[in-house]
Amino acid sequence: MNAAQQKDTPMAIFSTLVGSFAGAGLAFVSNRYADHVERKRANLAAGNMAISILSRQYGDFVIFRANLQAEATAKNKYPDWLQFSPSFLSFSEWLVIDMKSLTFLLQYGEHDLFAKLLDVQARYDDLRRLMAINNDACVARDDMIMKAGLADADPFADQHRFEAAVDVTLKAKLTGLNTALRQRAKNELVNYQTTGQMLWDLxxxxxxxxxxxxxxxxxAQKELAKEPWKLDENQP
Incomplete structure (x- = not known):
């Protein structure tokens, strides 16, 4: 090896090392960027899915609220245990927000939003169960009324006969359900509206x-979401 070759060897080694480190660094940055893009794509999908499910839950609640208010208004002279009919509405069990996919909200410091989404989901599930219990109780009440021969009678004019036809325990149960459903319909609309808007803004x-x-x-029809609560404030 001549003198020139001996002189060039350290430089060649240095250049090779620099090139290797540069290549590794570039690969690292490239992988980090790819991970970032993938996480952002996954978060977008999770957020959109949550908005879609929350929109459906919100729509179900708006329809429930409007129907309950209409029926309670039309039957406001009836005893409270007789005001509601079995509902045709069905809150879907599969409408569940995947909270695990939304843990990125916690990484963003959105603990309040995460808690609100949990609360809305829990309330939706609870209302679904409450409606099912109310439907069963209404069916049992109507069966008693049918057996008493009061199917075509006026509950307002023949109130005493209706009172005698239905079991006391069932009437108490229906009264409690009436109160609970009214309170839900009156107070929980804002939960869906504020939580959905917060998630969308984020x-x-x-x-x-x-x-x-x-x-x-x-x-739900758009105007129903803006419908004010019109029932007598002295009622539940």
């Missing part, structure tokens, strides 16, 4: 508006 801070699902009362 998604908008990281994504384009065209990438985000619209939050709306899915399945």
């Amino acid at each position: 998604m908008l801070s990281s994504y384009q508006v065209t990438e985000i699902m619209t939050f709306t009362a899915m399945g």
Whole structure:
């Protein structure tokens, strides 16, 4: 090996090392960026799914609220245990927000929003069970009324006969359900509205508006979501 070759060897080794480190660094940055893009894509999908499910839950609640208010208004002269009929509405068991996919909210410091989503989901599930219990109780009440030959009678004019036809325990149960359903319908609309808007606003801070699902009362007429609570404030 001549003198020139001996002189060039350390430089060649140095250049090779620099090139290797640079390549490794570039690969590291590239992988980190790919991970970031994938996480952002996954968070967008999770957020959109949550908005969609929350929109459907919101729409179900709006329809429930409007129907309950209409029936209670039409039957306001009836005893409270006789005001509601078995409902045709069905809150779906599969409408469940995947909270595990939304843990990125905690990483963003959105603990309040995460808690609100948990609360809305729990209330939706609880209302579904409450409606099922009320439906069963209403069916049992109507069976008693039918057996007493009061199917075509006026509950207001023949109130004493209706009172005698239905079991006392069942009447008490229906009265409690009436109160609980009224309170839900009156007070919980804002929970869906504020939580849905908060989630949508958060998604908008990281994504384009065209990438985000619209939050709306899915399945319900738009005006029903703005309908004020009109029942007598002295009632439950």
